[in-house]
Amino acid sequence: MLTKSVIKYIQSLQQKKYRDVHHAFVAEGPKVVLDLIASSFSNVKEVYAIESWLEEINPSLLNSIRDKLYLVKSHELEKISQYTTPNKVVGIFSKFKSDNQISLKNSSSLLLDSIQDPGNLGTIIRTADWFGIKNIICTPDTADMYNSKVVQSTMASLANVNIIYDDLLKWIHAPKTIPVISAVLGGDPLSSFTDKGHFMLVIGNESGGIRSEIIQASDKKLTIPVFGNAESLNAAVATGIFLHYLKS
Amino acid sequence: MLTKSVIKYIQSLQQKKYRDVHHAFVAEGPKVVLDLIASSFSNVKEVYAIESWLEEINPSLLNSIRDKLYLVKSHELEKISQYTTPNKVVGIFSKFKSDNQISLKNSSSLLLDSIQDPGNLGTIIRTADWFGIKNIICTPDTADMYNSKVVQSTMASLANVNIIYDDLLKWIHAPKTIPVISAVLGGDPLSSFTDKGHFMLVIGNESGGIRSEIIQASDKKLTIPVFGNAESLNAAVATGIFLHYLKS
Numbered sequence: 001m002l003t004k005s006v007i008k009y010i011q012s013l014q015q016k017k018y019r020d021v022h023h024a025f026v027a028e029g030p031k032v033v034l035d036l037i038a039s040s041f042s043n044v045k046e047v048y049a050i051e052s053w054l055e056e057i058n059p060s061l062l063n064s065i066r067d068k069l070y071l072v073k074s075h076e077l078e079k080i081s082q083y084t085t086p087n088k089v090v091g092i093f094s095k096f097k098s099d100n101q102i103s104l105k106n107s108s109s110l111l112l113d114s115i116q117d118p119g120n121l122g123t124i125i126r127t128a129d130w131f132g133i134k135n136i137i138c139t140p141d142t143a144d145m146y147n148s149k150v151v152q153s154t155m156a157s158l159a160n161v162n163i164i165y166d167d168l169l170k171w172i173h174a175p176k177t178i179p180v181i182s183a184v185l186g187g188d189p190l191s192s193f194t195d196k197g198h199f200m201l202v203i204g205n206e207s208g209g210i211r212s213e214i215i216q217a218s219d220k221k222l223t224i225p226v227f228g229n230a231e232s233l234n235a236a237v238a239t240g241i242f243l244h245y246l247k248s
Numbered sequence: 249m250l251t252k253s254v255i256k257y258i259q260s261l262q263q264k265k266y267r268d269v270h271h272a273f274v275a276e277g278p279k280v281v282l283d284l285i286a287s288s289f290s291n292v293k294e295v296y297a298i299e300s301w302l303e304e305i306n307p308s309l310l311n312s313i314r315d316k317l318y319l320v321k322s323h324e325l326e327k328i329s330q331y332t333t334p335n336k337v338v339g340i341f342s343k344f345k346s347d348n349q350i351s352l353k354n355s356s357s358l359l360l361d362s363i364q365d366p367g368n369l370g371t372i373i374r375t376a377d378w379f380g381i382k383n384i385i386c387t388p389d390t391a392d393m394y395n396s397k398v399v400q401s402t403m404a405s406l407a408n409v410n411i412i413y414d415d416l417l418k419w420i421h422a423p424k425t426i427p428v429i430s431a432v433l434g435g436d437p438l439s440s441f442t443d444k445g446h447f448m449l450v451i452g453n454e455s456g457g458i459r460s461e462i463i464q465a466s467d468k469k470l471t472i473p474v475f476g477n478a479e480s481l482n483a484a485v486a487t488g489i490f491l492h493y494l495k496s
Contacts, residue, residue: 039477119367123482132475153482160477191496227380227495229287229408234371234401237488240481244489247475248439 002048002076010048010080010092016144023095025146029087030056035156036093037065043096043159048072048080049089056088082148095146098164102135105176108198108246109135111168113214114205115235118143122153123236124203129157131243136163137171172200172217179219182210183242185232187221190245199246203239250296250324258296258328258340264392271343273394277335278304283404284341285313291344291407296320296328297337304336330396343394346412350383353424356446356494357383359416361462362453363483366391370401371484372451377405379491384411385419420448420465427467429494430458431486435469438493447494451487 012018013026024045027033030053037044038061047069054062054071062069077086110128115121121143128136143150145163172180178198202218204210215221224233224241233241260266261274272293275281282305285292289309295317302310302319310317325334358376363369369391376384391398393411420428426446450466452458463469472481472489481489 123485126478127481127485129476130472130474130478130481155478155480157478224378224492225496226378228377230374230378230403230405232403233375233378233488234484236482237371237375237485240485240489241492244472245492248473 002070002072002079007079010090013092014082014148016147019095019144019146024092025095025151026082026148027091027093027151028081028083028089028148029152030089032152032156033089033091034061036091036159037061039156039159040093040096041065043094044068045092045094046070047089047091048077050074050077053088096159096163099162100164100166102162102164104135104171104174104200105178106198107134108178109133109137109200110239110243111171111180111200111202112136112138112142113168113202113210114139114208115142115203116206117235118147118149119153120206120234120236121145121147122150122155124239125150125154125161125163126157127236127240127243129154129160131247133243134162136161137168138163138165139168140165168202168214169217172214180217181220181222181242181246182215182218183238184209184215184221184223187223190222190224190242193220193222193246196246201239201242201246203235203242206235250318250320250327255327258338261340262330262396264395267343267392267394272340273343273399274330274396275339275341275399276329276331276337276396277400278337280400280404281337281339282309284339284407285309287404287407288341288344289313291342292316293340293342294318295337295339296325298322298325301336344407344411347410348412348414350410350412352383352419352422352448353426354446355382356426357381357385357448358487358491359419359428359448359450360384360386360390361416361450361458362387362456363390363451364454365483366395366397367401368454368482368484369393369395370398370403372487373398373402373409373411374405375484375488375491377402377408379495381491382410384409385416386411386413387416388413416450416462417465420462428465429468429470429490430463430466431490432458432463432469432471433480435471438470438472438490441468441470441494444494449487449490449494451483451490454483
């Protein structure tokens with residue numbers, strides 16, 4: 001049975017300040033919880049599930065988390081779920097270790113300037129993971145990577161990418177030989193860039209784009225060709241198109 | 249002042265069956281309402297706005313809708329808004345005329361197989377508009393294009409693209425010489441396809457992909473190259489990458 005203090009603790013993790021205090025976050029639903037357990041089971045703190053979820057998890061994975069698993073009734077799951085119709089399982093995980101001591105010299109990385117929508121951020125992280133990007137640097141005003149909507153939309157890619165929050169200019173100005181590419185409207189055509197080595201790609205805010213001092217500090221300002229009438233592309237879609245072009 | 253029956257009418261438009269009965273839909277917020285008025289002001293039925301919105305609209309546009317404009321108080325806007333914090337203006341628009349008598353022979357088109365998430369559908373429509381796609385055909389079980397979340401995420405591209413709901417196989421089997429391309433996992437690399445003419449691109453359901461009979465009826469099954477660990481890409485991101493590749 002769930003105690004009141006456990007319910008209160010889990011509910012508190014919907015807020016960033018408590019996620020920071022407890023160094024923990026919540027994931028919900030069979031797919032994302034299973035994927036997070038499989039990819040980083042040392043981060044599992046507690047898993048609250050209704051009995052029917054046990055049929056979906058393979059026995060060895062189940063065994064690895066047995067001492068952290070708590071079976072609950074549906075009405076109990078409702079109390080700790082953020083959804084009106086909770087989906088079988090709620091997992092509490094330790095935050096991942098962010099590595100600030102990275103070098104961006106020998107790999108490609110993604111720099112996010114003030115991405116506000118948690119769904120967009122999650123989709124960008126998942127897209128970065130697909131294209132093998134190992135490091136994402138976000139401005140401090142970017143949405144929190146442990147916001148539950150981010151966690152849901154990353155589809156467990158959160159465990160595969162090193163994400164840090166920092167001043168982008170610090171990283172842009174660090175000594176390196178790889179190009180800094182800003183995704184902008186009204187820049188050079190994406191196809192004009194043919195240097196297929198490592199890169200730092202900057203993606204900007206959904207409505208305001210990349211702030212001017214970062215654009216100015218970039219080596220290239222590139223634009224996806226437009227054939228129709230839309231004024232802009234969604235930030236995650238633009239990220240996908242740039243990463244596919246730059247990596248292929 | 250808003251009467252009870254007007255409030256009830258606008259609230260009812262949150263449901264598809266009433267949107268169908270009244271042949272109307274709702275858009276909210278300064279940006280999307282202004283863009284929809286500008287791109288298709290013959291479709292404007294009524295606009296409910298608080299006074300401060302008038303400062304944001306140019307005088308000639310304002311003049312064109314003057315007899316359809318109703319000034320309301322903030323507490324009235326709350327009653328017809330779907331948001332807890334309504335954003336200055338709610339517009340009621342006639343549905344666009346869908347053209348079923350199209351030919352897909354001389355243009356590129358997008359076929360959507362059961363896209364469930366309204367945000368994804370809206371982002372896909374916006375992306376299609378960016379790449380100059382004129383026709384989108386959706387399976388009847390795809391989200392409704394007039395769902396308010398779709399309307400918000402299309403950013404007014406809804407007015408620029410002809411969208412119909414129909415059996416995809418009917419269109420795939422119609423006589424034509426352009427290739428039908430299915431976006432799948434585990435197919436041929438996207439880069440193996442070099443025929444840069446018109447195409448019909450099929451994008452599948454977020455979790456189940458494209459149904460097998462449609463994949464079988466396709467000329468090409470193509471896959472975006474993967475460099476990392478993510479199992480799949482978001483449907484709208486995949487649409488953007490395919491359209492950019494096929495149109496460039």
